[in-house]
Amino acid sequence: MDTPIVFVHGTNAGPWTMADFTGYFAERGLRTLAPAYRHHDETISGETAELLVGTGIDDYVEDIATAISVLDTAPVIVGHSLGGVIAQILAARGLARAIVLLNGSVNWGVLPTTDGERALAKRLMSAGPFWEGTLLPDFDTMSEFGLNKLVPAEQRRVFDQLGPESGRVMFELFFWMFDDNQTTRIDYQSIECPVLMVSGTEDLAVPPSTARLIAQRHGAQTTFLEVPGFGHYLMLEPGWRQIADLCAHWLLESIG
Template identity: 50%
Template sequence: MRNVPIVLLHGTNAAPWTMEPFRRFFQEQGFDCHTPTYRHHDLPDGPERTAALTGVSISDYVEDIAGFLATLDKPPIVIGHSLGGLIAQLLNGRGLIAAGVLINSSIINGAVPTTEMERALGKMFMSAGTFWEMVPGQDFDLLATYGLNTMPSAQQHEICDRLQTESGQVLFELFFWMYDIHQATKVDFEQARAPLLFLSGSEDKVVPPTTARSMADRYGAQATFLQFGGRCHYMQLEEAWEEIAGASLEWIDSLPRL
């Protein structure tokens, strides 16, 4: 499989830097690695970025990455974190990837919350007004509670300070897929044939293991599920992230040669 390129996809409010440890790791293992970003995510926070991201959909991001994949010689292995994991699943539903490694993947259409904290997070968005018309930034307290909860405070602040604004429409499609008339997060399971590795942090409060496993179960034998104890939503940036990268490499090397 090492002759297959790797494409690394980041989550909401983020940029390729959140995938940098994995990029370095797999580059050193002999893979040709790519870290594209979604439209307008190269813009700094400010009026231009806000205007550009207003109303942008997950479907737009999928088209961005599908266009990038078309420039490669062969379908890649996609390693996606959070939203990037969801996009990897959507790309799989279009037959565009060779395999997917999903780090605490955001939920797809049909997946429902399995914990009180997940439901509470949804209620917070419900009380935020018409957030889908906005371009929200990151709230530190919310991020520290849900996504960075196992990290030292200094690292929590460092990561939060680097995250930027995101399309509210994207957040709406993530949390309220049942009300999305375009069904942006619906996977075509008929076409989704590539093997998938679901990596779940036991302390992830955004997509907890019970929810991640229920999502993986929809793929049957096509999906492998691994849980890592004491890890949060951003576990690719935590201390000892090499354990997760190593498990991913072992799984990739176990796949039939393409």
């Protein structure tokens, strides 16, 4: 396969979360690219947080669109969490040959299906008007909803690398029903490329029951794989290579 693969990270994170996957495909002779959203590839600091104030998901979409514009062909876009939303938006623009959503976040119009998702949203609500500033990750929340399949020492190691995130981004992602701009609304009918959705059974942030609602909106070109025992940060979990193998096999079958 000569199609480049672009890896797109989630909130509060950076390209480092996709490093194992990037290395896995690069070792197989494929061109890989792992761009960062603005202010997500820098040392965590108060200044970084200030720069993020007012930044929206549309800005991140343009960051990734700019990064892939230098490629000579439409890439495969592999997105984790928020990166999955961005992959779909770019695919709807005709900028992807295929997309892979690794526990992709919810899109506009997709309601939570579990008490856990609602509890996570309530924790954000308790932060006050967070959309006006930035949000730092909370260890208890991350260890419960994002890093629940890692041992405590690994939870802390990963958490310590996370940084601030734009409150507006979190608002657009979790409270899409109040977003007048409908930022995460996906034009599903404009996505003509193959779609793979990988959903961990232990993902409490975007559980399979919710992910399936997104898959249904995509229709027949979508392959939905529910993988037992994986949580939200499946690409950082001990069995990540199993997920990479699944993606590689699907890509070989889907686009050669």
